[in-house]
Amino acid sequence: MRVKIAVWLVITLVLFDLPVLARVSVSQRSQSIDRRVDALLSQMTLEEKVGQVHQLFYFTQFMKPEAIEPDIRAGKVGSLLFLTDPALINRFQKVAVENSRLKIPLLFGFDVIHGFHTIFPVPLAMASSWDPALVEQAQSVAAREARAVGIHWTFAPMVDIARDPRWGRIVEGAGEDPFLGARMAAAHVRGFQGTDPSSPDHVLACMKHFAGYGAGSGGRDYDSAYIADAELYNVYLPPFKAAVDAGVGSAMSAYMDLNDVPATGNSFLLRDVLRKQWGFKGFVVSDAEAVGNLVTHGFAEDRSDAAYRALTAGVDLEMSFPGNSIASAYSSSLTKLIAEGRVTKDLLDEAVRRILEAKFKLGLFENPYVDESRVASIHNNPEHRRLARVAAQRSMVLLRNEGNLLPLVKSDPKVSSVAVIGPLADSKRDIRGSWSFVDDVKSAVTVLEGIRAKLGSSVKVEYAPGVDIARVYPSPFGIIQGSRPAPWSETQKREEFEKAVSVARSSDVIILVLGEHEDMSGEAASQSSIELPGRQLELLKTISALGKPLVLVLINGRPLEISWAASNVSAILEAWHPGSEGGNAVADILYGDATPGGKLPVTWPRSAAQIPIYYAHNLTQEPETRKNFTSRYWDIPSSPLYPFGYGLSYTTFSFSNLRVSKPEIKVGESTEVLVDVENTGRRAGEEVAQLYIHQRFGSASRPVRELKGFERVALAPGQKKTIRFTLGKPELTYWSGAVKDWVQEPAAFDLWVGADATAVLATTLRVVKR
Ligand code: NOJ
Numbered sequence: 001m002r003v004k005i006a007v008w009l010v011i012t013l014v015l016f017d018l019p020v021l022a023r024v025s026v027s028q029r030s031q032s033i034d035r036r037v038d039a040l041l042s043q044m045t046l047e048e049k050v051g052q053v054h055q056l057f058y059f060t061q062f063m064k065p066e067a068i069e070p071d072i073r074a075g076k077v078g079s080l081l082f083l084t085d086p087a088l089i090n091r092f093q094k095v096a097v098e099n100s101r102l103k104i105p106l107l108f109g110f111d112v113i114h115g116f117h118t119i120f121p122v123p124l125a126m127a128s129s130w131d132p133a134l135v136e137q138a139q140s141v142a143a144r145e146a147r148a149v150g151i152h153w154t155f156a157p158m159v160d161i162a163r164d165p166r167w168g169r170i171v172e173g174a175g176e177d178p179f180l181g182a183r184m185a186a187a188h189v190r191g192f193q194g195t196d197p198s199s200p201d202h203v204l205a206c207m208k209h210f211a212g213y214g215a216g217s218g219g220r221d222y223d224s225a226y227i228a229d230a231e232l233y234n235v236y237l238p239p240f241k242a243a244v245d246a247g248v249g250s251a252m253s254a255y256m257d258l259n260d261v262p263a264t265g266n267s268f269l270l271r272d273v274l275r276k277q278w279g280f281k282g283f284v285v286s287d288a289e290a291v292g293n294l295v296t297h298g299f300a301e302d303r304s305d306a307a308y309r310a311l312t313a314g315v316d317l318e319m320s321f322p323g324n325s326i327a328s329a330y331s332s333s334l335t336k337l338i339a340e341g342r343v344t345k346d347l348l349d350e351a352v353r354r355i356l357e358a359k360f361k362l363g364l365f366e367n368p369y370v371d372e373s374r375v376a377s378i379h380n381n382p383e384h385r386r387l388a389r390v391a392a393q394r395s396m397v398l399l400r401n402e403g404n405l406l407p408l409v410k411s412d413p414k415v416s417s418v419a420v421i422g423p424l425a426d427s428k429r430d431i432r433g434s435w436s437f438v439d440d441v442k443s444a445v446t447v448l449e450g451i452r453a454k455l456g457s458s459v460k461v462e463y464a465p466g467v468d469i470a471r472v473y474p475s476p477f478g479i480i481q482g483s484r485p486a487p488w489s490e491t492q493k494r495e496e497f498e499k500a501v502s503v504a505r506s507s508d509v510i511i512l513v514l515g516e517h518e519d520m521s522g523e524a525a526s527q528s529s530i531e532l533p534g535r536q537l538e539l540l541k542t543i544s545a546l547g548k549p550l551v552l553v554l555i556n557g558r559p560l561e562i563s564w565a566a567s568n569v570s571a572i573l574e575a576w577h578p579g580s581e582g583g584n585a586v587a588d589i590l591y592g593d594a595t596p597g598g599k600l601p602v603t604w605p606r607s608a609a610q611i612p613i614y615y616a617h618n619l620t621q622e623p624e625t626r627k628n629f630t631s632r633y634w635d636i637p638s639s640p641l642y643p644f645g646y647g648l649s650y651t652t653f654s655f656s657n658l659r660v661s662k663p664e665i666k667v668g669e670s671t672e673v674l675v676d677v678e679n680t681g682r683r684a685g686e687e688v689a690q691l692y693i694h695q696r697f698g699s700a701s702r703p704v705r706e707l708k709g710f711e712r713v714a715l716a717p718g719q720k721k722t723i724r725f726t727l728g729k730p731e732l733t734y735w736s737g738a739v740k741d742w743v744q745e746p747a748a749f750d751l752w753v754g755a756d757a758t759a760v761l762a763t764t765l766r767v768v769k770r
Helices: 002-043 046-052 065-073 086-099 123-128 132-147 168-172 178-193 229-236 238-245 267-277 303-313 329-340 345-361 372-379 382-395 428-432 447-458 490-505 536-544 563-568 582-590
Strands: 054-057 079-081 107-110 206-210 250-253 283-286 318-320 397-401 417-421 460-464 509-515 550-555 571-574 653-660 664-666 671-679 685-695 706-715 720-727 734-736 741-743 747-754 762-768
Touching: 002 345, 046 054, 046 329, 046 345, 065 086, 086 372, 107 345, 123 132, 123 168, 123 178, 123 382, 132 178, 132 372, 132 382, 178 229, 178 238, 178 706, 206 238, 206 267, 229 238, 229 734, 250 267, 267 303, 283 318, 283 345, 303 329, 303 345, 318 329, 329 345, 382 582, 397 563, 417 447, 417 490, 428 582, 447 460, 447 509, 447 582, 460 490, 490 536, 509 536, 536 550, 536 563, 550 582, 571 582, 653 685, 653 747, 653 762, 671 685, 671 706, 671 747, 671 762, 685 720, 706 720, 720 747
Parallel strands: 054 079, 054 318, 079 107, 206 250, 250 283, 417 460, 417 509, 509 550, 550 571, 664 762
Antiparallel strands: 397 571, 653 671, 671 720, 685 706, 685 747, 734 741, 747 762
């Protein structure tokens, strides 16, 4: 009988009550968090509250623990960033939870951008995979590795739309497109946070930089952005909105002026859009020293005014730099501002509440410490490296493959020697990309090592760098990353160049690895030109003149000017900065153990002169499609070198039978768009089916094309699959500059599905009034 009752109870719980119980427990949990926050707030002194909104950098290289411990003990610091040593993290946490009056744990943050111990491809590369599930998996590994050392919070993902490849930080995002950007943003957030950020495997995510940072004038880092409302809502904000919808726990305010109001003092962004329009419940952190910089911008009168403006605008936590030498704007001013009545106690409480809530949600009050004994086993999990290799393979984009030079054959009787040439061919530092600070650099696999491992001893693999490259102005990150070797002397330059040419001449196949150092893109790494740095083009031309089979592999963080290569070199593989397993993944692709399937998340210009160039521009009164009108410049084509969404495979695909389930729908209704994709070649491969739309007329002009759906699909030779996309209100709504609101209008739409933004297979859809 007892057993029967137990079984009945279990069945009843599973079928009926568990979901209810789960809901109850989530809401109970947040109620209990509310109560706990209220209780804490009621006990906190003003100084302790100010401490909670103060985040401090801690650089192990320059700082001593003793210097900040008194402040932690006194409750003057709520969060630390840049610590990665679990012992030190525990040491500081102990001071906070055992020696401070209210025992509030510290929140530890770090830039976990594309990996921690295991480095994954840079975010622009991950976006090239067009595979959100892969991105989610990669970031969940990054989260696990970071949490293993005690990091609770990552300053990622960067979801800034970037339409100017001169901007160095284009490498940190998902490229130019709001739809792809939104899908990637949500995937990053899901990967970092999982379903429960308090689990020992996840971290809190932070979408950044809110908002418009990618639109800085001239691609110059930190420059002012002027973005009209229509462009802001339709292009720059959707990835942030997607991150909010995915439950992102925090947001970082950007550095630059948006329409003359610095983002860190911008209440339109931080209160109207983020909180009122989107209902964001997490907390907002400033970018490093961005509050103090409101003075530098010529916006705030002094640091106290800056603190007032940032807090009023909605910045809850100030990230202050450089730590203990300057007091943060908040910590030096808020007490006085409250005493003067300029800042209300409630305003400060609101910010403190949000930070405490995050600490409760992360489970820090229950589990403040990290278990140092778990670090090694988590970091050395071979599954992480395996995933990094797959992620790198899936992120690479094959740009050219004339005469099917690729894939190369591993045991080709005609090939007894392979030359691997170029300044990026054997650089462990650069294969990883920027924001790789604490991984084991030595364990990163370069292209040379990957090729050697692939070919074994039967083929002679010779290497020469050929040229050296360097930034004109050094990177500020050199302080952390270490400086680069001194530039070569003139003699060395001549000798190395000649050596590379001679190695190439005596080899049967040449793999030339060119591009950029990791610090040539990223923060403080904008460039006026996008040419290959240094004498790399000269090396390429000289080696190409040898007339041997030549493959160009690019390691870089932005589209580069490669027009010469695009018409003179048979095979070009864009590998980006592919991470710890990058060299192995390049070798896998070059030798056919993996088939390339990545697609460009950015339009690739012929030269910097075409910038800004992106596919989703509006039509003009004289579009290129009009008879007798060929180009909008008379000296170069209007078209880019490679369109958005472009990328080749080792097999071929065809799209056919494009149809719309309901060719006419009412405003608010949905329809399905179906297309057949077939692998028409002889190898298995993956194609990304991409759906583009154009609204022909309406209250405002709409872009010539906009991505509204995509799916990466694996197909065996001869296999055909039907792909379905849904088009409905979310896809057909836009922010109209004329109406000054979101609209979905009765109109005619062109639809295209294909392999990139120039897809030709087309149909139409009519949307009529309800
Ligand atoms: C400045 C960068 O703009 C931001 O992206 C980063 O998260 C912070 N520094 C912290 O490192």
